[in-house]
Amino acid sequence: MQPILTISDLTKTYAGGLQALKNVSLEIERGEIFALLGPNGAGKTTLINVVCGLVNRTSGTVLVDGHDIVDDYRVTRALIGLVPQELPTETFETVWNTANFSRGLFGKSADPAHIEKILRSLSLWDRKDERIMNLSGGMKRRVLIAKALSHEPQLLFLDEPTAGVDVKLRQDMWNVVSELRESGVTVILTTHYIEEAEKMADRVGVINHGEIILVQEKTRLMRELGKKQLVLHMHEPLTEVPPEVMDYGLDISDDGSELTYTYDTQREHTGITALLGALQSAGIKFYDLNTSQTSLEEIFVDLVKRPQ
Amino acid sequence: MNFHAVRSIYKFEMARMRRTLVQSIVAPVLSTSLYFVIFGAAIGSRIPEIDGVSYGSFIVPGLIMLSILTESISNASFGIYFPKFTGTIFEVLSAPVSFVEILLGYVGAASTKSVIIGTIILGTASFFVDIEIAHPFVMVLFLVLTSVSFSLFGFVLGIWADGWEKLTVVPILVIMPLTFLGGTFYSISMLPPVWQTISLFNPLVYLISGFRWSFYENADVSIILSLAMTVTFLLVCLVIVRWIFKTGYKLRT
Numbered sequence A: 001m002q003p004i005l006t007i008s009d010l011t012k013t014y015a016g017g018l019q020a021l022k023n024v025s026l027e028i029e030r031g032e033i034f035a036l037l038g039p040n041g042a043g044k045t046t047l048i049n050v051v052c053g054l055v056n057r058t059s060g061t062v063l064v065d066g067h068d069i070v071d072d073y074r075v076t077r078a079l080i081g082l083v084p085q086e087l088p089t090e091t092f093e094t095v096w097n098t099a100n101f102s103r104g105l106f107g108k109s110a111d112p113a114h115i116e117k118i119l120r121s122l123s124l125w126d127r128k129d130e131r132i133m134n135l136s137g138g139m140k141r142r143v144l145i146a147k148a149l150s151h152e153p154q155l156l157f158l159d160e161p162t163a164g165v166d167v168k169l170r171q172d173m174w175n176v177v178s179e180l181r182e183s184g185v186t187v188i189l190t191t192h193y194i195e196e197a198e199k200m201a202d203r204v205g206v207i208n209h210g211e212i213i214l215v216q217e218k219t220r221l222m223r224e225l226g227k228k229q230l231v232l233h234m235h236e237p238l239t240e241v242p243p244e245v246m247d248y249g250l251d252i253s254d255d256g257s258e259l260t261y262t263y264d265t266q267r268e269h270t271g272i273t274a275l276l277g278a279l280q281s282a283g284i285k286f287y288d289l290n291t292s293q294t295s296l297e298e299i300f301v302d303l304v305k306r307p308q
Numbered sequence B: 001m002n003f004h005a006v007r008s009i010y011k012f013e014m015a016r017m018r019r020t021l022v023q024s025i026v027a028p029v030l031s032t033s034l035y036f037v038i039f040g041a042a043i044g045s046r047i048p049e050i051d052g053v054s055y056g057s058f059i060v061p062g063l064i065m066l067s068i069l070t071e072s073i074s075n076a077s078f079g080i081y082f083p084k085f086t087g088t089i090f091e092v093l094s095a096p097v098s099f100v101e102i103l104l105g106y107v108g109a110a111s112t113k114s115v116i117i118g119t120i121i122l123g124t125a126s127f128f129v130d131i132e133i134a135h136p137f138v139m140v141l142f143l144v145l146t147s148v149s150f151s152l153f154g155f156v157l158g159i160w161a162d163g164w165e166k167l168t169v170v171p172i173l174v175i176m177p178l179t180f181l182g183g184t185f186y187s188i189s190m191l192p193p194v195w196q197t198i199s200l201f202n203p204l205v206y207l208i209s210g211f212r213w214s215f216y217e218n219a220d221v222s223i224i225l226s227l228a229m230t231v232t233f234l235l236v237c238l239v240i241v242r243w244i245f246k247t248g249y250k251l252r253t
Ligand SMILES: Nc1ncnc2c1ncn2[C@@H]1O[C@H](COP(=O)(O)OP(=O)(O)OP(=O)(O)O)[C@@H](O)[C@H]1O
Pocket: A014, A015, A016, A018, A020, A038, A039, A040, A041, A042, A043, A044, A045, A046, A047, A085, B253
């Protein structure tokens, strides 16, 4: 099937001469959840804004569902919903009116039942007649999400949806995202909370200095770039790494009670069986063991730190 | 054509006007009434008739124009400047709407409001002075054309302005003098010849003159010329707006 979003050789140079996007190419599959990660100023918002029609591209092409975003803007924009990073809201309008306004603006005929469903799923229903200025920051974000969903988009952009948001709203939001995914909506999100991407995303893209430096399935990324560690808790403290297991490159803790073995999940033989066998035949006893894995966050920090 | 969008914007703007009913309707009616009390009754009683029309009646068309101009400009400019200022404009810019649709929504609402205000002021004026309307159709035509033209002008101003001063300075520094020098309170023929010639460069002279003609059939310039100038002004505004949307000037980076 045709990708829902195809970006080829996209470049954006702002009026001041700053090149915010450099030959970005990216394909997003229908129905996936894609997390776009990158440090501040990497170009995430710029990329989203170009696709949504808020920023003019300098060169390159962007197709949404096979339609060009400039030539066929009516088709592409009707398919897109955007929750922006900042929180601009119509101060004096009520929640109900603003959500209905958005639906009409995107060319859909009124559908109170649909708006009601959205407001309920975002716990906004009992505040529907409230003026937006009377709502808290987190509530305003819910309103923006409701507005973005009001016209039933096929492709939803969430630009840092969870910045400064409490646990309850995060939960609500991820429930909404899961429901959207089930109904076939594609979600592209940016976030600085990487554990969130780790939990939700099917694929991860990393952007830095306007360049996409990596696009990978999340599980594969974590397998390929992630390191695992095996920690053995010794029965009796050791003074040094036993000579029998010298070849495994073990680290010993200061008090000698733990031995740590770092292994590469990529390798065919991780060496765990051999290590444990060697310890046993040397008569070195341990009472517990556990393994841990590098988080996406550590992988990400590592990637972004790398010299270009 | 995305009619749903046009309707949404129009409704949104009209709702904004309802929320600010006092400042948007009561204020212009009050200030115009004060003009009638001062110029119509107090001073006007000592001024002889102009072309067979009492002074109080003579200033009615000019005063209506004055209100329509200021209201059209301030409404339309604020309507687009405020979302730009707060950032909510992002939604309109990311929506599947063309420049014609955005225009119809915003300028349509601002013009509607101006026509309403013009009508209310006309009603108010009829309490103070005798008014005849010789050519009602032409009167309505001028009312609508002027409302639309200056709402367009206000829209352009709102897009161009990048601060509140710019938004307020143009109506005060440009429009106010032009209306006062445009024959609101006098006939151009009462001026010395040099100033009569200079006045012909003021586009508002044609609007006010044409509008007054539709009431009392007396005019400073021919009605055809007035209409032609009004339509020209409308077209110029349309061309500028079209250009703004083509280039994304000051709206898209
Ligand atoms: N309107 C603009 N004019 C000029 N430069 C801009 C504009 N908007 C963004 N930039 C610059 O473009 C670069 C990319 O900005 P962008 O907002 O896309 O980053 P981001 O990845 O979204 O960052 P963050 O995580 O802080 O939101 C930055 O260097 C920024 O200063």
